[in-house]
Each structure stands twice: as C-alpha cells, then as structure tokens.
Amino acid sequence: MAKGMFIDTSVCIGCKSCQVACKEWNVLEGEPTHFRQLPGAPYPIAVNFTGNSYDNTAALSATDWRHVFFIEEFSQDRSVARWFFSSDSCKHCNDAGCLNSCPTGAIIRTDMGNVFVQDDVCIGCKSCVPSCPFGVIALSPKTGTVHKCTLCNDRIHNGLGTACAKACPTGSILFGDVPELKAIADARLAKLKALGETKANIYGYDEAGGLNVFYLFLDRPMVYGQPEHPVVPQQRLPLSTAATVLGAAAIGVAALISFRERGSKKSEEEKK
Amino acid sequence: MNPFTHVANWPWYYVGLYFYISSVSAGAYIIGSMAELYGGERQREIGRVAFSLALPLILAAPVLLIADLGRPERFWHLFFYSKDGIPYINLQSPMSVGAWGLTAYGGFALLSFLNIMAINGRLTFAPFAKLYNRLPRKTYAVIGMLTGLFVAGYPGVLLNVTAWPLWEATSPLLGSLFIASGASTGAAAIILVMARQKRVAGETYSHLEKVDRVSMIIELLIIGAVIVVAGQYAAPIMSGFYGVMFWGGTVFLGILFPLGLYWYAGRPGVDRNRLVMLTAVLVLFGGALLRISLMQAG
Numbered sequence: 001m002a003k004g005m006f007i008d009t010s011v012c013i014g015c016k017s018c019q020v021a022c023k024e025w026n027v028l029e030g031e032p033t034h035f036r037q038l039p040g041a042p043y044p045i046a047v048n049f050t051g052n053s054y055d056n057t058a059a060l061s062a063t064d065w066r067h068v069f070f071i072e073e074f075s076q077d078r079s080v081a082r083w084f085f086s087s088d089s090c091k092h093c094n095d096a097g098c099l100n101s102c103p104t105g106a107i108i109r110t111d112m113g114n115v116f117v118q119d120d121v122c123i124g125c126k127s128c129v130p131s132c133p134f135g136v137i138a139l140s141p142k143t144g145t146v147h148k149c150t151l152c153n154d155r156i157h158n159g160l161g162t163a164c165a166k167a168c169p170t171g172s173i174l175f176g177d178v179p180e181l182k183a184i185a186d187a188r189l190a191k192l193k194a195l196g197e198t199k200a201n202i203y204g205y206d207e208a209g210g211l212n213v214f215y216l217f218l219d220r221p222m223v224y225g226q227p228e229h230p231v232v233p234q235q236r237l238p239l240s241t242a243a244t245v246l247g248a249a250a251i252g253v254a255a256l257i258s259f260r261e262r263g264s265k266k267s268e269e270e271k272k
Numbered sequence: 273m274n275p276f277t278h279v280a281n282w283p284w285y286y287v288g289l290y291f292y293i294s295s296v297s298a299g300a301y302i303i304g305s306m307a308e309l310y311g312g313e314r315q316r317e318i319g320r321v322a323f324s325l326a327l328p329l330i331l332a333a334p335v336l337l338i339a340d341l342g343r344p345e346r347f348w349h350l351f352f353y354s355k356d357g358i359p360y361i362n363l364q365s366p367m368s369v370g371a372w373g374l375t376a377y378g379g380f381a382l383l384s385f386l387n388i389m390a391i392n393g394r395l396t397f398a399p400f401a402k403l404y405n406r407l408p409r410k411t412y413a414v415i416g417m418l419t420g421l422f423v424a425g426y427p428g429v430l431l432n433v434t435a436w437p438l439w440e441a442t443s444p445l446l447g448s449l450f451i452a453s454g455a456s457t458g459a460a461a462i463i464l465v466m467a468r469q470k471r472v473a474g475e476t477y478s479h480l481e482k483v484d485r486v487s488m489i490i491e492l493l494i495i496g497a498v499i500v501v502a503g504q505y506a507a508p509i510m511s512g513f514y515g516v517m518f519w520g521g522t523v524f525l526g527i528l529f530p531l532g533l534y535w536y537a538g539r540p541g542v543d544r545n546r547l548v549m550l551t552a553v554l555v556l557f558g559g560a561l562l563r564i565s566l567m568q569a570g
Contacts (some may be wrong), residue, residue, distance in 0.1 A: 096433060103368035104349040105360055123349050124342015127367045130280040130434035138278055144342030227276050233435045234364050240432040240444035247448020247494070248421040251455045251487060254305045258482040259315065 002094075002113030003172055004212030006181040007190055009088055010200070012172040014054065014068055014085035020265055021167030022066040022089075031063050032142075054169065054219065055200035065089060065149040065162055069225045086215065087164065087173055087223045090115065090136045090149035094211035098128035098137045098148075100234040106145075109230070113178070113212055114151035122146055130255060133208055133230035151213075185216055192218070203229055208232050277435040286340035288567040290333055291427040292457075292560045295372070295450055297329035299458020301381060302485055305417035317476050320388050321462050325401070327385035329461075330378055330423075331338035351375075358394060366430035373422045380416030424454035431566070438569060441505030444497050449494045456487035457559035460530075462554035466543055477548075481534055484555065488527045495523060514569035517561050526558010 022028065035044035046052075050058050055070035071084035096115045099107040106121035107128060117137070122145035128137050129146065137148040152162040160166070161175035174181060185202050192200045203221050204214025208230040217224050280286070304322025307315040335427040338347045346354070350371040353360040362368040389395040428446030429525060437444070459480050464478065499506050509518040533551040537544050 036542055040290075061536075100362075100364040101367070101433070103362055104346075105353045105362065106349070118355075121349055121354050122319060122343070123346040125340075125367060126280045126282060126342070127365065127430070127434075129278050130436040130439070133277060133435040135276045135278040139281070139342055141342075146326060146342075166395025186498075206306045225276065231435070233433050233440065236440070236443045236463045237364060237366075237429070237433050240429045240447060243444035244425040244429050244451065247445075247451050248425055250448070250490065251451050251484075252302070252417075252421065254486045254490060255303060255483050256310060258486055259306050 002178045002212055003087075003176065004092060004113065004178040004181055004214070005151070005162060005175050006185050007071055007213065007215045008174070008185070008187075009084065009086040009215060009217055010173050010192060010197070011170045012068070012085040012087055013068060013170055015169065016082075017167040017169060018087050018164035019064070019066045019068055020104075021163040023064075025155070025163035026065060028063045028065060028152070029142075031057055032062060034081065054177050060088060060090075060138065060148070062138040062143075062147040065147070069224060072224075084218065084224070086217070087168075088225065089164070089213060090151070091134060091168050091204060091208075091213045092149075092151055093178070093208050093211050095232045095234075097131040097133055097208070097233050099132035100232070103127060107272045110153060110157070112151070112156055114153060114156065115148075116150050117146055117148060118160035119143065119147075131233050133227055133233065175239050181214075183204050185214065188216060192216075277437065278437030279436055280434070282340060282567060284564045284568050286336050289318075289560075290336040290340075291563045291567070293329050294333050294399055294462050295337070295424045295427070295563075296327045296457045296556070296559065297381065298377065298424040299327070299454035299456070300461050301326040301377075301458070302399070302417050302424070302455060303419040303458050303462060303480070304384070305413040305420070306483075307479070309417075310414050311479065315476055315479065317466075318462060318480060319384075320391070321465050323381075323388045324386040325461055325465065326420075327378075327381040330374075330381050333374060333378075361407045366426050370423075370426045370430065374421060377416070377419040377423045380412055380419055383412055384416060398498075400456060412549070421451060425451040425561075435506045438502065438566070439510055443504040443564075445494055445498045445501060449491065449498060449562075452487050452491035452494055453559050453562050456484050456491055456527075457556050459484035459487065459553035460476060460552040460559075463548060464556070467549040467552065470545055481538075481548075485531060485534055488531055488555070492523070492527055508569035509565055514565045516558070518565040518569070521561035522558045525554055526561060527555075530555045530558070 031048065033046045034048045036047045038045045049056050053070055053072060057064050058231055060067045065190060066089045069086045069088050071082060073082040092114050095097040099109060099115055103125060104123055106118050108116055108118060110116055117153055124139060128141055129139060137146050139146050147194050155162060165173040165175035175182065189200055189202055197218055201217055202214060203217050203226060204211035209232050222228050273527065273560060300322040304319040307318035311318065338344045341347055350368065351359060362371055425447040428450040432443035432446050434440060463480050509515055530551045535545060537547040
C-alpha cells in the first residue's frame with residue numbers, strides 16, 4: 001500500500017515546526033550561506049536567503065527537505081491582505097522524473113511507494129536535478145551526491161509516520177495510506193467549497209502522473225509556488241528519440257548524396 | 273512548462289565542452305565512414321584524416337564527464353549497479369544509454385584509428401596487425417557510423433527530456449540540431465587538417481565542403497524550427513549575453529558567414545587555402561558556442 005501525505009494548506013499557520021522536525025530527524029545541516037556582492041549594496045548579501053519575508057529559505061535544497069512557502073500578498077496601504085502558507089516537500093510522484101532519469105539505479109522506489117536516494121550509489125551526475133518538474137532534488141556540494149525528502153524512509157518502515165506530520169500542530173500535514181488520505185482530502189474540499197472557498201482545489205491527483213504527497217490549495221497552484229501543469233519529462237522521450245532518429249537519417253542521406261555526386265562533379269571539372 | 277525547476281548546473285567547461293568535442297569526433301567519424309563506404313578510392317584520404325581525428329577527440333570525453341561528477345570515483349556505477357555488480361542500463365535515462373553508447377562508439381573509433389595506423393605503416397606489432405586485417409572493415413564502419421550518430425544526437429534528447437523550461441520547450445528538436453551541427457563541425461575539422469597540410473584541392477575537398485554546406489543549411493532550418501517551437505521559452509537565447517552568443521556567435525559567425533566564405537573561396541583566382549582554414553575555424557567555433565549557449569542560457 002502506497003504511503004503518502006496530504007497537506008491541507010487551509011489550516012497551516014506557518015509555524016515551521018515541520019521544517020525543524022525534518023532537520024532534526026534527518027540530521028540535516030543548516031543551509032550553507034552563499035554571499036555575493038550585489039550592485040548598490042556596500043557589503044556582500046546572502047543571496048540564497050530572502051531577507052525580506054517570513055519565508056527565509058525560499059526553496060527546497062539538499063539540506064532543506066521541507067520548506068514552508070509563505071504567500072505574503074499585501075497592498076501598499078494594507079487594506080487588501082492575503083497571508084497563506086504551504087508546507088512543501090518531495091511529492092513522491094507515481095511516475096518520478098528523478099527516478100526515471102537516474103543512470104545508476106541510485107534512486108529507487110521502496111515497497112511503501114516512497115522515492116528514495118541511495119547515497120552510496122549516487123555519483124552526482126545531476127541528471128535528476130532538472131528532471132524534477134517541481135525543483136525538489138538538489139546536489140549537495142559537501143557530499144557530491146543528491147538529496148531530498150525520503151518520506152522518512154526509516155520511520156515509515158518502522159511503523160511511524162513522517163517527522164513533519166508528527167510535529168504539525170494543526171493537522172495540516174497528514175501521513176497515511178494514499179486512498180485514505182484522498183478520502184479525507186475530498187471531504188475537506190467539499191466542506192471548504194460549501195463555506196464559499198470556490199477556488200479551492202486538490203493538487204496532485206492527476207498532476208505529473210499522480211503524486212503521493214498532494215495538497216489542498218485555496219487558490220491556483222501557481223500562487224502556492226507549484227507549477228500549474230507539471231509533466232513527467234520522460235513522456236517526451238519517445239517523440240524526442242523519433243525526431244532525433246529522423247534527423248540522423250536526414251543528415252546521413254545528405255552526406256551520402258554529397259559523396260555520391262562524383263560523376264557530375266568530375267564532368268564539371270573537366271569542362272573547366 | 274514551469275519556472276520552478278532547478279537547473280542541473282552542468283558547467284559548460286565540462287559537460288558543454290564534452291557535448292561539443294564528442295559531436296565533432298562523431299561528425300568526423302560519420303563523414304569518414306561515408307567516404308570509406310561510398311566514396312571512391314580517392315576519397316580514402318577523407319577517411320584517413322577523419323579516423324585519425326575521431327579517437328583522440330573522443331578520448332577527452334571520459335575525462336570531462338568524470339570531472340563533472342560529484343563523486344568522480346564512482347563513475348563505474350554508470351555501468352554496474354554498485355550493490356550487486358551486475359551490468360546496469362536504464363532505458364528511460366539518456367545518460368545511462370549514452371554512457372553505453374559512448375563506450376561502444378569509443379570502441380569503433382579505436383578500431384578505425386588502428387586501421388589507419390596499420391595503413392600508414394605505423395602499426396607494426398605483427399600478431400596484432402594480422403588479427404586486425406581479419407576484421408570486416410566495412411561492417412564496423414557501418415555500425416561505427418550508427419554509434420557516431422547516436423553520440424552526436426543523444427545529448428539533445430537528454431536535454432529535451434528534462435523539465436528545464438528552455439530544454440523542455442525545444443523538444444523534440446535538439447537531437448537533430450546537435451547531429452546537424454556535429455556533421456558540419458566534423459567536416460570542418462577534417463577540412464582544417466587537410467588545409468593545414470595544403471591538400472584542399474579537387475574532388476576530395478569539394479565533397480567535404482558540400483557536406484559542410486548541406487549540414488549547415490539543415491542546421492539553420494532546425495534552428496528556425498527550434499525558435500518557432502520554443503515560442504516564449506526561447507527568450508533566454510533571444511537577447512542578452514546568450515542571445516549574442518547564439519545569434520552572433522553560432523548563427524552568424526558559425527553558419528551564415530562560413531556559408532558566404534565557402535561561396536567566395538570557390539570563385540576562380542582566390543587563394544583558397546587560408547580562406548578555407550578560416551572558414552573551418554569559424555564553423556568549429558560556432559558549434560562550440562551552440563552547445564554553450566543552449567546549456568547555459570535560461
């Protein structure tokens with residue numbers, strides 16, 4: 001039975017307990033600070049932190065496996081305000097771009113449906129990095145290998161839920177069997193719609209072949225920092241391969257013709 | 273298509289350069305095999321130059337690729353699953369298939385190189401030379417050519433099969449583009465060597481020039497198609513630094529200008545040798561910038 005998580009962003013309060021719990025359980029270091037001299041600033045700026053938001057890390061990385069995305073939409077006079085939070089992580093896709101692209105078999109799917117990077121197999125080729133439509137997996141310069149959320153592989157194989165779900169004080173992160181979570185999600189969506197949240201939607205039932213970690217959003221996915229129409233990149237493999245074979249044939253024929261015209265060239269040269 | 277993907281951060285001086293060097297090698301090999309298979313006796317010359325170029329160039333490939341890895345000492349995991357030592361291939365991963373394809377191509381490049389050595393009389397170790405003569409040269413020229421086409425084209429598929437917006441949007445054309453560029457730069461590399469040896473005269477040269485010209489025209493057509501297909505996602509190569517690199521470096525200096533120079537050099541009374549060398553250098557330069565701009569932009 002596939003395990004997964006349901007992230008109900010409508011009850012998230014942005015406390016970042018999940019980020020802390022994730023860091024603690026998985027023994028993840030603090031995000032290394034990258035300083036850069038920016039125009040106009042007299043001192044180097046830490047470019048990988050926002051510095052102007054309660055959302056500090058801004059993205060998932062090799063050391064941040066969970067990231068509470070802050071949506072801070074305020075008008076100049078603060079008369080119109082929206083403040084949303086969405087706790088983001090690896091989605092453990094049913095058809096995972098990173099896993100598909102891995103040339104060494106380092107990325108595997110376990111019996112519980114989670115996508116797991118075997119650190120001792122990974123060679124740091126980085127092909128999984130752009131293959132994730134959500135920008136989850138990342139290379140650690142320190143280990144030379146890629147890292148991402150494991151769905152707490154060690155915990156779930158020992159009867160526990162994920163650390164983030166355990167730490168969540170509002171029930172925004174629920175861990176469990178995917179079908180059961182879907183039932184909870186559907187009920188919650190119906191309730192919110194009845195309360196007038198017309199834009200509410202579930203993200204992850206069909207996106208990119210279905211996600212084992214799915215979300216309830218109150219607005220379009222783009223608002224929550226998720227792609228509207230994510231596609232598993234390997235879906236383009238057959239067409240891309242076919243077009244390349246055609247291209248190869250075209251160049252082959254062109255080269256062939258260039259070499260075959262001996263007769264005519266010769267007679268031209270003789271005429272001169 | 274989405275703006276949330278992480279870029280792979282393959283540095284141009286490793287992976288971009290590898291894409292380029294391997295495609296020059298493969299392009300030269302393809303043209304050499306064509307000359308060998310379909311050209312007459314007089315075009316053996318082309319094969320000789322091509323095959324003596326193909327192997328040294330492709331030997332740089334593993335160095336560049338392994339240098340790019342986060343854990344270089346584990347490069348063998350590409351070929352054997354490290355947990356059980358059984359040979360490993362992932363058909364959905366262009367990098368996995370590419371590693372095997374590149375190895376196969378390297379083998380054929382070696383065979384053809386040794387063949388040229390034997391013909392030139394430099395391979396004198398008797399048992400080896402004897403064994404060597406028994407290998408069916410034409411057969412492996414055909415298979416070698418197919419592996420060469422693979423090596424030239426698979427990087428394009430690899431880029432197309434990611435979620436990075438520019439590479440995603442240019443699907444499914446990058447493979448064909450890289451093959452066209454590979455054939456063109458491969459021909460230019462052969463021409464450059466022959467021009468240095470002052471052998472750009474007569475039929476042999478005109479065939480090579482024609483291959484180069486035709487490939488460059490096909491390349492131009494594919495570039496046009498790429499821009500159309502990519503639409504708004506082509507923005508990173510339409511302006512700015514990489515726009516200049518792509519349009520100024522690759523398209524103008526690397527394709528249009530060389531096409532003009534070839535035409536000019538073909539006119540009677542022109543000192544062809546130096547002009548042809550310049551043209552070939554420009555074509556090779558443009559091919560490098562094509563890979564670098566497409567890899568780095570975005």
